[in-house]
Amino acid sequence: MAKDGKTPAKRLGEQHNSLHNLVYDEIRSAIVNGRLKPGERLIEERLAEEYGVSRNPVREALRALSAEGLVDVSSRRGAHVAHVAPEKLQEVIEMRALLESHNARLAARHKNPVVLKSVEAILAKGQAALSAGRMRSLRDLNEQFHKALAQAGNNELLSEMLGALRARSALLFAPDNPKRQALNWDEHAGILQAILDGDEDMAAKRAMAHVIGAGEAHLKTLRQADTQTASSDQLA
Amino acid sequence: MAKDGKTPAKRLGEQHNSLHNLVYDEIRSAIVNGRLKPGERLIEERLAEEYGVSRNPVREALRALSAEGLVDVSSRRGAHVAHVAPEKLQEVIEMRALLESHNARLAARHKNPVVLKSVEAILAKGQAALSAGRMRSLRDLNEQFHKALAQAGNNELLSEMLGALRARSALLFAPDNPKRQALNWDEHAGILQAILDGDEDMAAKRAMAHVIGAGEAHLKTLRQADTQTASSDQLA
DNA sequence: GCCTCGCATACTGTAGACAACAAACGAATT
DNA sequence: AATTCGTTTGTTGTCTACAGTATGCGAGGC
Numbered sequence: 001m002a003k004d005g006k007t008p009a010k011r012l013g014e015q016h017n018s019l020h021n022l023v024y025d026e027i028r029s030a031i032v033n034g035r036l037k038p039g040e041r042l043i044e045e046r047l048a049e050e051y052g053v054s055r056n057p058v059r060e061a062l063r064a065l066s067a068e069g070l071v072d073v074s075s076r077r078g079a080h081v082a083h084v085a086p087e088k089l090q091e092v093i094e095m096r097a098l099l100e101s102h103n104a105r106l107a108a109r110h111k112n113p114v115v116l117k118s119v120e121a122i123l124a125k126g127q128a129a130l131s132a133g134r135m136r137s138l139r140d141l142n143e144q145f146h147k148a149l150a151q152a153g154n155n156e157l158l159s160e161m162l163g164a165l166r167a168r169s170a171l172l173f174a175p176d177n178p179k180r181q182a183l184n185w186d187e188h189a190g191i192l193q194a195i196l197d198g199d200e201d202m203a204a205k206r207a208m209a210h211v212i213g214a215g216e217a218h219l220k221t222l223r224q225a226d227t228q229t230a231s232s233d234q235l236a
Numbered sequence: 237m238a239k240d241g242k243t244p245a246k247r248l249g250e251q252h253n254s255l256h257n258l259v260y261d262e263i264r265s266a267i268v269n270g271r272l273k274p275g276e277r278l279i280e281e282r283l284a285e286e287y288g289v290s291r292n293p294v295r296e297a298l299r300a301l302s303a304e305g306l307v308d309v310s311s312r313r314g315a316h317v318a319h320v321a322p323e324k325l326q327e328v329i330e331m332r333a334l335l336e337s338h339n340a341r342l343a344a345r346h347k348n349p350v351v352l353k354s355v356e357a358i359l360a361k362g363q364a365a366l367s368a369g370r371m372r373s374l375r376d377l378n379e380q381f382h383k384a385l386a387q388a389g390n391n392e393l394l395s396e397m398l399g400a401l402r403a404r405s406a407l408l409f410a411p412d413n414p415k416r417q418a419l420n421w422d423e424h425a426g427i428l429q430a431i432l433d434g435d436e437d438m439a440a441k442r443a444m445a446h447v448i449g450a451g452e453a454h455l456k457t458l459r460q461a462d463t464q465t466a467s468s469d470q471l472a
Numbered sequence: 473g474c475c476t477c478g479c480a481t482a483c484t485g486t487a488g489a490c491a492a493c494a495a496a497c498g499a500a501t502t
Numbered sequence: 503a504a505t506t507c508g509t510t511t512g513t514t515g516t517c518t519a520c521a522g523t524a525t526g527c528g529a530g531g532c
Contacts, residue, residue: 018486020486053487056487060485076493076494
């Protein structure tokens with residue numbers, strides 16, 4: 001039963017989740033994976049139909065998702081997938097840079113061999129997927145990498161906050177651009193190296209630069225998209 | 237209607253909140269104010285009776301509070317007010333120090349005169365209440381001070397995160413000790429002065445020291461309480 | 473006295489019903 | 503043509519009911 005001699009595997013009752021939790025997981029996953037787009041309308045009855053449950057578990061899931069900022073609920077008017085206004089992107093980048101940076105510092109301080117081993121394994125998987133051109137799996141591996149890194153920081157609250165922040169900004173940091181993807185994984189490698197070296201300042205600096213670099217690249221993409229839209233409007 | 241020529245006052249429909257939101261506000265407030273203690277059992281039917289509503293709005297409120305970490309819900313076993321395990325207190329202090337520090341830096345950078353005016357007013361009220369020995373209102377004024385300070389940082393996401401963190405740690409930073417209270421308000425004054433001076437580094441440093449100082453004082457209180465309990469056990 | 477079992481009670485999770493509210497649409501009026 | 507009004511449709515918010523689950527308690531057996 002026990003995997004690592006310390007943490008028992010989940011017991012049956014813990015595995016058998018309530019419907020509202022299952023619905024929560026599904027909707028959250030759909031948002032993070034981009035299946036549900038920012039701003040998209042979430043109709044309780046339709047979701048209930050889709051998942052084969054009554055509306056109550058859906059409502060409960062939406063309350064939790066709303067509290068986490070993933071869903072915007074307007075009383076009596078319905079729910080939408082949360083949309084980060086372009087002016088607010090900078091805030092998200094800034095907060096994530098601050099927290100990831102601090103987490104990398106902590107990881108370099110603790111240097112937990114078991115956790116770092118698994119970070120290394122995920123990095124290797126990410127680099128392999130990159131080389132093989134398996135772009136589709138990179139988003140998942142990116143999330144795995146950052147999640148494992150958050151564990152390496154050994155501060156549960158920080159890890160929780162980072163998780164929530166990653167969920168809210170998942171689409172922001174999921175570039176389609178292969179060049180940016182390659183750079184991301186290079187940066188992942190650099191952060192991990194600094195952590196393995198126990199160099200707190202370097203780890204913090206690289207983590208911050210990574211988030212800011214990825215975030216700024218995304219902002220640039222948005223601005224280019226705006227410029228192209230403006231050009232198209234002039235032609236029409 | 238408009239208060240500051242920019243933000244319209246709430247319209248009727250926005251004021252008339254749904255029951256589940258009202259219940260959420262009530263329970264949240266009871267937790268933050270200490271009327272509901274950490275670890276305390278939250279029974280849906282009883283809360284529903286107390287608030288004069290059916291169980292669903294209570295369940296929905298509990299989902300939101302659970303997502304924010306203020307309430308712990310065990311599937312099929314019920315809900316409790318969240319209890320920060322003593323070993324986790326250090327994490328809370330650390331995260332709050334990091335965020336409050338960064339916020340003070342931003343506030344010193346922006347130096348928004350309107351917001352800082354209101355921070356000053358709250359500081360004056362806090363100091364007056366302290367001099368008059370009105371300890372009961374200091375908790376509320378402390379929350380007001382930190383909330384206004386979060387606004388001065390001009391980063392909505394950071395403000396939101398700070399709000400959530402303050403709610404989770406409200407009882408930690410609500411000392412009964414008049415000496416510690418006086419010191420807290422001295423430190424508030426020092427932070428605000430650095431902000432008014434536009435000194436980012438000093439503001440950040442003072443905010444961090446304030447949180448760590450208040451937090452460590454609380455930890456010391458816990459350790460003393462533990463020591464006294466042990467002594468009582470020996471006498472019995 | 474301790475342990476086990478069965479029953480009663482309390483509580484949670486979900487479904488379904490109904491009322492209230494919001495949005496859309498078509499007809500009537502200006 | 504634009505605006506207003508009334509009706510219809512779609513959706514949300516809350517209540518009630520019922521089944522499932524967890525806990526507590528007392529009786530019986532060892």
